[in-house]
Amino acid sequence: MKYDNNTILSKQLDRINREVTNFKGVVDIWDVINEVVIMPIFDKYDNAITRICKDLGRVRLIKEVFDAAKAANPDAVLLINDFNLSENYKILIDGCLNAGVPISAIGLQTHQHQGYMGRKKLEEVLDRFSSFGLPLHFTENTLVSGHIMPADIVDLNDYQVDEWPSTPEGEERQKNEWKEMYEILFEHPLVEAITGWDFADGAWLHAPSGLIREDNTLKPAYHELKRLIHKEWHTEDTLKTDENCLFGDVAFVTKTVPMVNIE
Numbered sequence: 001m002k003y004d005n006n007t008i009l010s011k012q013l014d015r016i017n018r019e020v021t022n023f024k025g026v027v028d029i030w031d032v033i034n035e036v037v038i039m040p041i042f043d044k045y046d047n048a049i050t051r052i053c054k055d056l057g058r059v060r061l062i063k064e065v066f067d068a069a070k071a072a073n074p075d076a077v078l079l080i081n082d083f084n085l086s087e088n089y090k091i092l093i094d095g096c097l098n099a100g101v102p103i104s105a106i107g108l109q110t111h112q113h114q115g116y117m118g119r120k121k122l123e124e125v126l127d128r129f130s131s132f133g134l135p136l137h138f139t140e141n142t143l144v145s146g147h148i149m150p151a152d153i154v155d156l157n158d159y160q161v162d163e164w165p166s167t168p169e170g171e172e173r174q175k176n177e178w179k180e181m182y183e184i185l186f187e188h189p190l191v192e193a194i195t196g197w198d199f200a201d202g203a204w205l206h207a208p209s210g211l212i213r214e215d216n217t218l219k220p221a222y223h224e225l226k227r228l229i230h231k232e233w234h235t236e237d238t239l240k241t242d243e244n245c246l247f248g249d250v251a252f253v254t255k256t257v258p259m260v261n262i263e
Helices: 005-022 048-056 058-072 087-098 118-130 168-187 220-232
Strands: 029-034 077-082 105-112 136-143 191-196 236-239 259-262
Touching (some): 005 058, 058 087, 077 136, 105 118, 118 136
Parallel strands (some): 029 077, 077 105, 136 191
């Protein structure tokens, strides 16, 4: 906070260079910059990143940080990421691509503490961001197994409760919602990654948004996703080649890692 904007940007670029270089080969997927749609108009408190975004503009700041990450690791997968899944985010991405920003994949957050968005809205989001032809990563996803956060809360961080218990009815709802959401995303050809925000209940905002309870017992959603991923969507086969078949001729298209024995 004590630095001028040029120094803030320089320090940010130095950090990107340090991390992406030092972790090359270990961490090769990066959320390069997060939640830029709101960044220059964020007014809850003063902060250095909002300052430089106001100064440079969204697209120029994004290009600066992406160029730094790309230079540090040319083979890295570089994401832009946001919770704002409206046309505003699409317009921002379009501007970045036109400016030559090397975006590898589009990050989409779905913190659904206020209730599952449902098939129709999820498919609208997929249609909106599929237009770029880039891989889609659902980077931060939550579905709660307790009461639903009130709809009038604008910033989820403003909802502060001491306890937010998981309930049997909520766990059944959560299981069904995760099942539908995973099925929709798994079917879509551009979706490459789905990341749950909380593995265990009681973390961010004390929400019951995990796949396991606070005592580490497994919830119905855990069992359902395990069934889908390791049973229904799991590919396992044994193939036998002959003298006319090269290994490269054998291919599987799947979103889970196939178990294949080649004889």
